[in-house]
Amino acid sequence: MKPASAYDVPGSAYNRGMASRPRAGKAAASGPIRQERSAGVILFHQHPDRGRLFLLLDYGRYWDFPKGHVEKGEDDLVAAWRELREETGISDARLVPGFAHQIAYFFRRPRKGLVRKTVVFFLASTGTRRVTLSSEHVGHQWLAAPDAIRALKYPTARQVFRAAMTFLGEPLA
Numbered sequence: 001m002k003p004a005s006a007y008d009v010p011g012s013a014y015n016r017g018m019a020s021r022p023r024a025g026k027a028a029a030s031g032p033i034r035q036e037r038s039a040g041v042i043l044f045h046q047h048p049d050r051g052r053l054f055l056l057l058d059y060g061r062y063w064d065f066p067k068g069h070v071e072k073g074e075d076d077l078v079a080a081w082r083e084l085r086e087e088t089g090i091s092d093a094r095l096v097p098g099f100a101h102q103i104a105y106f107f108r109r110p111r112k113g114l115v116r117k118t119v120v121f122f123l124a125s126t127g128t129r130r131v132t133l134s135s136e137h138v139g140h141q142w143l144a145a146p147d148a149i150r151a152l153k154y155p156t157a158r159q160v161f162r163a164a165m166t167f168l169g170e171p172l173a
C-alpha cells in the first residue's frame with residue numbers, strides 16, 4: 001500500500017519496489033500476514049580525496065542504512081529524517097530530489113508470525129562525518145560505494161543501493 005505523501009516523486013523508483021511473496025505451505029497457512037512500514041536514508045558525505053562515502057550502521061549481525069518504523073501521523077520522509085537523527089545524531093542531511101525507492105520483504109516474528117515489511121529509502125547528503133550512535137547499533141562506517149555494496153548483507157539493501165548509485169550516475173556492476 002502506497003502512503004499518502006508529498007514526497008512521491010513521479011518517475012522515481014518509488015512504485016517499483018520488489019514484491020516478494022510468501023512460499024506456499026507453512027508460511028501461507030500460518031494466519032494473516034502482518035504489514036509493517038519503515039523509512040530510511042541512504043546518506044553520503046563528499047570526501048575531498050575519496051569522493052562519496054556512504055554511511056552504514058552495524059546492527060550487530062549485519063550492516064544496513066539508517067531506517068525505522070513510520071509512526072502514526074508521520075509520512076515517509078518525516079519518519080526517515082527522524083530515524084536518521086535518532087540513530088546517528090545527524091541533523092543537517094539534505095534531500096537529493098527525485099529519488100525514493102521502495103523495497104518489500106517477508107520475515108517471521110516468533111509471536112507475531114509472518115510479516116511483510118515495506119521500506120522506502122530516500123537519498124541525502126551531509127556535511128557531517130561525526131556520528132553519535134543510538135543504543136540499537138554497535139558501530140558505523142563511512143564507505144566508498146564498492147566497499148558499501150560488499151558490506152550489505154541483504155539482497156534488498158544491495159538493490160536499493162544500486163538504484164541510488166544509478167540515480168547518481170555511478171552505476172555499480
